[in-house]
Amino acid sequence: MKNLFLALTICSASFSFAEGPSGGKVYGKANLSLVRQDDGSTEQWNLNSNASRLGIKGENGISESLDIIYQAEFEVCIDSGDCNGQTFKQRNTFVGVKGDFGMVWAGKHDSPTKLAANKVDLFNDLEGDLKNVFEGENRLSNVVAYTSPAINGFSATLAMIPAEGEDVDQDGQDDTGLNDGMSYSLSYSKNRLYLAIAGDQDIDSQDLVRMVAQYQIEALKLGFMYQQNEDNLGTKDESGYFVSAAYKIDSNITLKAQYGAIEDDVDGDEEQTMSLGADYKLDKNTKLFMFYTDNTDSKVGLTDDQFSVFGVGMEHKF
Secondary structure, three states, X not given: OHHHHHHHHHHHHHHHHHXXXXXXXEEEEEEEXXXXXXXXXXXXXXXEEOOOEEEEEEEEEEEOOEEEEEEEEEEEOOOOOOEOOEOEEEEEEEEEEEEOOEEEEEEEEEOHHHHHOOOOOOOOOOOOOHXXXXXXXXXXXXXXXXXXXXXXXXXXXXXXXXXXXXXXXXXXXXXXXXXXXXXEEEEEEEOOEEEEEEEEEEEOOEEEEEEEXXXXXXXXXXXXXXXXXXXXXXXXXXXXXXXXXXEEXXXXXXXXXXXXXXEEOOOOOEXXXXXXXXXXXXXXXXXXXXXXXXXXXXXXXXXXXXXEEEEEEXXXXX
């Protein structure tokens, strides 16, 4: 009953924002897939809620040149109602100010490095998600950030993350500064070209650099990512690449494929991911999709761990 009351309260507040003068609106996404997965020893059917979400966001003008911006977003697990023990799992939630100078904001949010990947990952939130192989896909707490205005296609974001007493660099001492962790991105976007360089320092015990490119040639969209990362203890030193391609047959059907591989120079271990799929657009906000993913984790001297999945699903945005 408490969970139901909380849900009704959030929805009520959301629609109040949507109808009021504050410029806020309710939004969300429902994404469900029915999948058959095989990890080499067990095959089973699952119904998955893929980062389905509910949120409110908006901006309020407090002067001619200054706006307050806000967002509160929560994951809703519509397959079982249980998001790791929670009914609502917090996603990107922040408040900030925006003007001609850019935007200053703070809260819990995807890192600039994660955002820099843009839409190179064509199977985001599914089993072929970039995060299943590559480091750097972090949603960070306690973010204090600045995003520049776009100038001639260029934009930059710098985020500082105070550790609040945690030993994030693993040097044996508690970290208490403002920039104990840092994430940044510099991007360029014009016409059909997108380029970005991004990186993390002492984020999730990793130092990381990522380069991203995406280009659309008529009905074909190509994506590329190269990444290097190493952990603070010197036990991991990885480098790898990720490529993707989406081809729109017509206004409704899109074919998709992507492949990524990363190797650890310390121990020779390697991870790979490969996904194929297709989307069928029912209308502006709704699509059907099907996909096949094969993920392989290869460790030197051991048998490969292989995970494959075939799935069909539907996504509706509102």
